[in-house]
Amino acid sequence: MTSTALTDDMALRIGLAARALPDTSPARLLAVLADCIGLPPNAEKLDTLSIKQLRSGASGELADCDHSVLKTALAYLNGTASTExxxxxxxxxxxxxxxxxxxxxxxxxxxxxxxxxxxxxxxxxxxxxxxxxxxxxxxxxxxxxxxxxxxxxxxxxxxxxxxxxxxxxxxxxxxxxxxxxxxxxxxxxxxxxxxxxxxxxxxxxxxxIIGAKTPPWLAKIMGQPAESRVRFKARALEE
Missing domain, CATH: 3.30.420.130 (Dinitrogenase iron-molybdenum cofactor biosynthesis domain)
Structure with a gap:
């Protein structure tokens, strides 16, 4: 019988990757990995893992995650991101x-x-x-x-x-x-x-972009009066 126990290194990788993903516990991520590469995960298997696989694993558990977030999680999983x-x-x-x-x-x-x-x-x-x-x-x-x-x-x-x-x-x-x-x-x-x-x-x-040429959307956020924002917009159009 093959052991499914995780090494300390694998547990750390999975924990950090799960933390990088929204609303994803290590257990949920492990279910995705089980579907993608099988258990137990190891360095060799994780080296073959792709973002596309992460999206589709466990019936699309991570399908709605942004590409950049999945990229960060994958970097933790395959050991290319710092764990410190x-x-x-x-x-x-x-x-x-x-x-x-x-x-x-x-x-x-x-x-x-x-x-x-x-x-x-x-x-x-x-x-x-x-x-x-x-x-x-x-x-x-x-x-x-x-x-x-x-x-x-x-x-x-x-x-x-x-x-x-x-x-x-x-x-x-x-x-x-x-x-x-x-x-x-x-x-x-x-x-x-x-x-x-x-x-x-x-x-x-x-x-x-906060100085004299503050965009109208940012000027509004900063509380600048509407008259000032209109003047800025007119200057920008003239330029």
Missing amino acids: SMPPPVPQSPLINASGSDPEGTIRVAIASNNGDLLDGHFGSCERFLVYQVSADQFRLIDCREIDDRQAEDDKNSYRAGLIADCQLLYVVSIGGPAAAKVVKRDIHPIKIPDGGAAPALIGELQQ
Whole structure:
């Protein structure tokens, strides 16, 4: 009789891959792998696994997952992604004005993250949200909000959206339609960046469009008056 026991390395790979997938436990992922490559999974079998197989395994258990999310999970499974978790960076105190609120011209941006200062998380499965305070000339990390879905009761998406209710933008690798609706309901604008990246670099790119040529959609989020947004739009058309 062939043993189906997992080695420690295989258990770690499967656990990390499951964490990268929305609403997927290691047991559910193991059922997909059983259908795709048979049990027990090992390095040789996982080297042959494809994203197409992951989508179709176990009657399409992962069929609705974004390609980028499945790519990340596959990297954990075949051992090409690092299994060492990086701690989050240390936040600074937020900038505040005399009234105790954020200074004019700043917004708060939440980053779905699992490791260090990376944008590498799906909204429904990331471990934390990094919250940055951003203006045209500076930015700072002001909070690292750890996520405990056990507090979510019956609605994980609402719980997660509530953790970033003070933010205006949300950067994620991926987010599903129902989750996006819960985020938008709280006046948070979700932005998908499937390839992820270092949060400071992405925030730096955002700063470049916050200045004098702020797009109307972002100007509205930042609370700029409608008259200013109309003037900007007219200037953009003239250019």
